[in-house]
Amino acid sequence: MSCMGILDLVFPKECLDCKKEGVYICRNCISKVRFAKPICPECQKPSIDGFTHIKCQRKLGLNGLISVWNYEGIMRKAVLSLKYKYATDIADELSGYVLQVLKRKRILVPNNYYLVPIPMHWYRENSRGFNQSETLAEKIANGMNWKFFPDLLVRKKLTTPQVQLKGEDRRKNIKGVFALNPNYYSLLPSASFLVFDDVYTTGSTLKEAAKVLKRAGAEKVWGLTIAR
Numbered sequence: 001m002s003c004m005g006i007l008d009l010v011f012p013k014e015c016l017d018c019k020k021e022g023v024y025i026c027r028n029c030i031s032k033v034r035f036a037k038p039i040c041p042e043c044q045k046p047s048i049d050g051f052t053h054i055k056c057q058r059k060l061g062l063n064g065l066i067s068v069w070n071y072e073g074i075m076r077k078a079v080l081s082l083k084y085k086y087a088t089d090i091a092d093e094l095s096g097y098v099l100q101v102l103k104r105k106r107i108l109v110p111n112n113y114y115l116v117p118i119p120m121h122w123y124r125e126n127s128r129g130f131n132q133s134e135t136l137a138e139k140i141a142n143g144m145n146w147k148f149f150p151d152l153l154v155r156k157k158l159t160t161p162q163v164q165l166k167g168e169d170r171r172k173n174i175k176g177v178f179a180l181n182p183n184y185y186s187l188l189p190s191a192s193f194l195v196f197d198d199v200y201t202t203g204s205t206l207k208e209a210a211k212v213l214k215r216a217g218a219e220k221v222w223g224l225t226i227a228r
Contacts, residue, residue: 016081016090017074024081025093029074035101036228041065041203049108050222060211063220066109067200067228068101075227079198082132091132095139098226102144110192110222115141115148116213118197118205119155119178136226137196146194152187153195153209154179178212189217200228 015026040047041064042056050064057063069075081090102109117137134150141148156179180188195209206223213221 013089015074016077023093024090025074025078025097030097033073033075034070036067036070039065039067039228041200041206041223044203060214062203062207062210062223064110065200065203065206065223065225065228066107066194067223067225068098068107069227071199071227079132079227082136082198088135091135091139094226095136095143098136098140099143102140109144110194110220113146113192113194113220113222114152114187115144115146115194115196115224116152116209117150118195118209119151119153133197136198140196149184149187151181152184152193153212154181175208178209180212180216185216188213190219191217192220192222193218194222194224196224198226200225 013023014021015029016024017029018026020026020028038047038050039045040051040053040056041062042052042058045053047053047064050066052062052064071079078090078094082094101107115137117131117134120131120133138148138150140146156177193213195206195213197205200206200223203223206225210218210221210223
C-alpha cells in the first residue's frame with residue numbers, strides 16, 4: 001500500500017465532527033463554534049478587545065489576549081487531532097479559518113508585532129514529528145504578513161504536558177522552562193510580540209513566555225490562541 005493510502009486510512013478525509021467527506025473541518029460544523037468573548041488574561045473577566053485590566057497589569061505580564069473560538073465542538077477535535085504526526089492537512093484548514101476571522105477584523109489585532117510560537121522540547125517534537133503551535137503560527141504569520149520568529153524562545157527542559165495538570169500545578173510545571181535564544185538579544189528592546197499557542201486554559205504557558213520576553217526588554221507582549 002502506498003504512503004498516501006496508509007495516511008488515508010489513518011486520517012480519512014472527512015469532517016472530524018459530522019463525517020462529511022472531503023474536508024476535516026466543514027463550514028457547517030465550524031459555524032456552530034462560538035467566538036471567544038474578550039477577557040483579561042490575568043483575572044479572566046470580560047475586557048474590551050482583550051486588553052489586560054489596568055488593575056491587573058503587571059510589569060512582566062501579558063498586555064492582552066486574543067482567542068478566536070471557544071474550545072468546543074469541532075474546534076476541540078481539530079486541536080486534539082493536530083497532536084498526531086501526520087495531521088498537517090488539518091493545520092492547513094484550521095489556519096485558513098483563523099485567517100478569515102483575523103482579516104475580517106472581528107478581532108482586534110495589534111499592529112507591528114512579531115509572532116512567536118510556544119516552543120516544544122526537542123525530544124517531544126522529535127517524537128511527535130512536528131510542533132503544532134509552530135506549524136499553525138507560521139501559516140498565520142504568512143497569511144497576515146507578520147514577521148515570524150520560530151526560534152526566538154527555547155524550551156530548556158522536558159516537562160509534564162500541561163493538559164495533564166490543573167491550576168497551580170500548571171504554573172509550577174512551566175516555571176522557568178523558557179529561555180531567550182541569544183541570537184535575538186538585539187531584537188528585544190522596544191519590540192512587541194504576539195506569543196502563539198493553540199489553546200488558552202489557565203494562561204500559565206503564555207504568561208511564562210511573556211516574563212522571558214519582557215525581562216529581555218520587550219515593550220509589549222500579547223497572547224494569541226486559536227481557542228479558549
